[in-house]
Every structure is written in structure tokens, then in C-alpha cells.
Amino acid sequence: MSRSERASIRFGTDGWRGLIARDFTFANVARVAQALADFLKDPRRRKLELYGQWRAPYRDVGHGVVIGYDTRFLSEEFAAQVARVLSGNGISVQLAHHFTPTPALSYAVEQRQAACGVMITSSHNPPAYNGFKLKAEFGGSAPPAYTQAIERRLARPHRLLETTDPIQREDFTSPYLDRLKAMVDLRLIAEGKLRVVVDAMHGSGARCLARILQPLGVSFVEVRAKPDPLFGGYNPEPTPQNLIPLKAVVRAQQLKKNELLIGVVTDGDADRIAGIDDQGEMLTTHLCYTLILRHLVAKGFQGKVVKSFALTDLVDKVARHHRLEVRQVPIGFKYVAERMLTEDVMIGGEESGGIAVKGHILERDGLYMALLLLEIVAKAGKPPSQIVQDLMREFGQHHYERRDFHVESRLEVVRRLKSAPPGEWGGQRVQALEDVDGIKLRFSQGWLMFRASGTEPLLRVYCEMDSPQAVSQMLEAAAAYVQSVD
Numbered sequence: 001m002s003r004s005e006r007a008s009i010r011f012g013t014d015g016w017r018g019l020i021a022r023d024f025t026f027a028n029v030a031r032v033a034q035a036l037a038d039f040l041k042d043p044r045r046r047k048l049e050l051y052g053q054w055r056a057p058y059r060d061v062g063h064g065v066v067i068g069y070d071t072r073f074l075s076e077e078f079a080a081q082v083a084r085v086l087s088g089n090g091i092s093v094q095l096a097h098h099f100t101p102t103p104a105l106s107y108a109v110e111q112r113q114a115a116c117g118v119m120i121t122s123s124h125n126p127p128a129y130n131g132f133k134l135k136a137e138f139g140g141s142a143p144p145a146y147t148q149a150i151e152r153r154l155a156r157p158h159r160l161l162e163t164t165d166p167i168q169r170e171d172f173t174s175p176y177l178d179r180l181k182a183m184v185d186l187r188l189i190a191e192g193k194l195r196v197v198v199d200a201m202h203g204s205g206a207r208c209l210a211r212i213l214q215p216l217g218v219s220f221v222e223v224r225a226k227p228d229p230l231f232g233g234y235n236p237e238p239t240p241q242n243l244i245p246l247k248a249v250v251r252a253q254q255l256k257k258n259e260l261l262i263g264v265v266t267d268g269d270a271d272r273i274a275g276i277d278d279q280g281e282m283l284t285t286h287l288c289y290t291l292i293l294r295h296l297v298a299k300g301f302q303g304k305v306v307k308s309f310a311l312t313d314l315v316d317k318v319a320r321h322h323r324l325e326v327r328q329v330p331i332g333f334k335y336v337a338e339r340m341l342t343e344d345v346m347i348g349g350e351e352s353g354g355i356a357v358k359g360h361i362l363e364r365d366g367l368y369m370a371l372l373l374l375e376i377v378a379k380a381g382k383p384p385s386q387i388v389q390d391l392m393r394e395f396g397q398h399h400y401e402r403r404d405f406h407v408e409s410r411l412e413v414v415r416r417l418k419s420a421p422p423g424e425w426g427g428q429r430v431q432a433l434e435d436v437d438g439i440k441l442r443f444s445q446g447w448l449m450f451r452a453s454g455t456e457p458l459l460r461v462y463c464e465m466d467s468p469q470a471v472s473q474m475l476e477a478a479a480a481y482v483q484s485v486d
Contacts, residue, residue, distance in 0.1 A: 035151075036150055039149055062092075065086055066093075070120065070122075078130065091115075107139065118132065139361045141334045183360060189375060191378070193260055195219045198210065199246040200265075202224045202232050203227075218374075243265060261278040272364060277383065277385040278383040289349050292369060304345045306345050308336065396466065399465055403460075406457060426470075426477040446463070447463070447464055461475060
């Protein structure tokens with residue numbers, strides 16, 4: 001591998017991702033696996049400072065590595081490549097016997113006390129991408145100090161070691177589902193008169209909720225449960241434009257009477273959550289986080305609330321109402337994980353639908369969040385549209401939309417807004433600027449945020465206002481601005 005090829009491998013907000021066959025190749029995956037093996041065998045790893053004053057519960061390499069994979073093209077084969085390299089370096093490995101949700105792999109790290117975990121997935125990215133996620137000893141996303149240590153080893157010459165011996169295969173999903181069943185009120189869900197439409201988006205969460213709901217006698221319908229590396233022509237991300245099949249099935253189920261109808265959806269590797277209410281309208285990731293926050297408080301949970309920079313202001317209002325402290329962090333779950341490791345945090349999450357809850361794995365878990373949404377509807381005894389109306393009536397109207405712009409000028413757009421911030425936007429005065437991550441323009445009734453993607457040639461523009469019309473107005477002004485720069 002040339003120096004330029006080594007330099008192209010960088011771990012972003014949640015792992016290394018690249019285009020299959022161009023960047024994400026068997027040779028590159030093997031090199032990253034070898035760098036990981038070198039890191040794990042280095043006794044100086046014990047001294048690595050991960051999060052400020054917090055240090056990992058160091059497990060030496062003798063505890064082995066667990067490896068999972070999703071439903072993407074060649075994911076199983078890439079995972080096997082990682083297993084062969086680690087095993088060739090004398091590291092014991094356990095490879096998933098089937099495609100596996102990312103939170104199940106994270107739970108396996110914790111349950112089996114592994115030295116680390118590797119998940120071959122590109123999560124919500126387009127089908128042409130694949131990725132290499134690292135899970136540290138605590139089961140969550142490896143922090144920057146961890147991945148930087150591996151990147152440094154990639155820059156050095158290596159002798160690739162690889163075994164031809166058989167690799168041990170394990171079921172990581174079943175123990176994880178048993179864990180979920182112990183975390184939720186199964187009786188409440190069973191007696192809640194629910195009708196659930198479950199959408200796995202052709203990803204690795206397929207059949208998982210069915211394995212929990214079917215024995216309970218809960219009425220459910222599955223959508224996009226068959227594994228498909230092309231994800232049915234949609235990106236496996238729970239955004240409105242990708243949920244057309246789920247909306248159609250939910251609306252078709254409206255004829256069923258005397259049942260509380262809800263749709264739940266997980267992304268390509270099942271670590272993110274969103275939903276569809278009984279009227280066929282989206283339960284956005286923002287609403288999911290807020291509803292789960294209120295539900296946890298009602299269940300007696302205590303602790304701080306951590307939210308990413310792009311998450312709804314509803315969280316702040318609900319937290320203040322319950323006298324809970326809010327911590328805002330940059331985008332990327334590793335920043336949420338840092339807070340959850342070093343502080344007493346009840347719930348942490350981000351705009352993309354990744355949410356973690358105290359007392360479970362320190363990682364996003366879309367399947368657990370889906371079950372909590374079912375608890376919420378069953379406990380309220382109301383359709384989810386009514387639950388959302390009640391929330392808005394109490395805390396005010398909050399409407400949100402995100403648009404992605406495929407532009408090469410994404411970094412220039414953010415740079416210009418920071419260097420020459422506007423005083424007015426879309427007919428409203430800009431009251432404040434925030435630059436925790438990207439740039440956010442604050443107005444009297446909402447905000448508009450620009451952020452360049454770290455994994456794709458995308459500029460993401462987020463907006464939250466007090467009406468859908470105001471959101472559209474702000475985003476149209478944003479589109480015009482982006483076009484003028486590009």
C-alpha cells in the first residue's frame with residue numbers, strides 16, 4: 001500500500017468508511033486489522049488516556065475480539081478477513097454466525113468482556129459504502145485517542161499476518177435480545193392493544209423485534225425485513241424521503257379498529273430509531289428522543305441529559321420542566337459516550353436517531369428505543385399522534401427538517417458563514433451564532449444549522465422553527481445561499 005493510500009484511511013465520527021472496491025477493499029481492511037492487532041498487543045495501550053480523567057477497564061488482548069457485520073455487499077467476507085488477520089496475530093476471535101445489529105455487537109463486547117469489538121457496517125450511508133467500526137472495552141464507540149493510535153500504526157510498514165485456520169462462529173443476537181426483554185415492561189406491551197409496523201430497512205435489525213413481539217401476541221407487520229445490500233433503492237437512514245414504504249403500510253393499517261397503531265424503523269445496522277404515527281406522519285428522531293426522555297423520568301430515571309448540537313430545543317424545555325441538567329456536545333456519538341462515561345447521564349443522543357440510556361450499553365440502540373416507544377404508547381393508551389399533540393400543547397410547536405446538498409463547496413459554505421455571519425436570514429433577524437459543530441444561526445423562534453459531512457461530499461442543513469412554513473422559508477433561503485457559493 002502506498003503512502004497516499006494509507007493516508008486516505010481516517011476514522012471519522014464513528015469509524016472508517018469508504019466506497020466499496022475503491023477505498024474499502026480487502027487489502028485496506030486487512031491493513032486496518034493488522035494495525036488494530038499491533039495496537040492491541042502493545043502493552044503501552046494500558047496507559048492510553050481515553051476520556052479526560054477516565055480510563056478504560058483495560059482488558060489485555062487475551063480476552064479476544066468479537067466481530068460482527070451487517071447486510072451490505074461483502075460485509076461477511078470483510079468481517080472474515082478481519083478475523084483471519086487478528087487470528088494470524090495470535091488473538092482469539094469470535095465472528096458472528098449471521099448478520100448482527102451493531103448494538104448486539106456492542107453488548108457482546110460487554111457480556112463476553114472482550115478486549116474490543118469490530119463491526120463491519122456503514123450504518124446509514126448509501127449502499128456503495130462500507131465501514132469499520134471499533135468498539136472499545138466498554139462496548140461503545142472507540143474514542144479519538146483510540147482510533148488515532150491505530151491510524152499512527154497504519155503509517156508504519158507492516159508485515160501482514162493471516163491465518164488459514166477455521167474461525168469460531170458465535171450467535172451475538174440472541175443474548176442481546178434476551179437483554180432487551182429484561183429492560184422493558186413486556187406485560188405492558190403485550191396488554192397495550194398495539195398494532196406495530198416494523199421496518200428494518202433491509203438491514204441487520206431484521207426479525208429482531210418480531211422475535212420479541214410474536215411470543216407476546218402483539219399484532220405486527222414487517223416491512224423491508226429481507227436483507228438487501230441495495231436496501232431496496234433507498235439509503236438505510238430513517239429520514240422522511242426514505243420512509244415512503246413504511247408510511248404506505250402504516251396508512252394501509254388504519255382500517256384496523258380498536259388498536260393503537262404505530263410504525264417503528266431502524267437504520268441499516270439498527271442503532272438508530274424513528275417512527276411513523278397512526279396518521280402516517282413521521283415521528284422524527286427529535287420527537288423520539290423527547291418522548292423517551294419524558295418516559296424515562298416517569299419510570300424514575302435520574303441523571304443529566306446529553307444532546308448533540310443538531311437536536312431539538314424541545315429537549316431543553318422538557319429537561320428544564322423536570323429540573324434536569326442539559327449538556328450539549330458536538331455531532332458524533334463518541335462525544336455523547338464521553339459524557340456518559342464521565343458523568344451521571346440518564347439519556348444521551350443525537351439528531352440522527354442514535355440514543356443511549358443509563359443502565360444499558362454505552363452505545364446507540366435503535367431496537368431498545370423502539371421497544372420504549374411501544375411502552376410509551378401502551379402506557380398512555382392513546383394513539384401516538386395524540387401523544388405528540390399533547391407534547392406540543394404543553395411545550396410549544398416545534399417543526400424540523402433536514403436537507404442534504406451534494407456540493408463540493410460544503411467546507412467553503414461553512415467557512416463563509418463563520419467569517420461573515422449574516423444579520424438577517426429568510427426575513428428573520430439572526431439573534432445569535434453558535435459554532436459548537438458547524439455553524440448555527442439562532443432566531444427568536446428557532447434555528448438554522450450548516451454542517452459539512454465528515455464521511456461524504458455532503459452539506460447538511462438542519463432547521464427547527466415554530467411552523468412548517470417557517471422551516472420551508474429558511475431552507476429555501478439556505479438552498480439559494482449554497483447555490484451562490486457552489
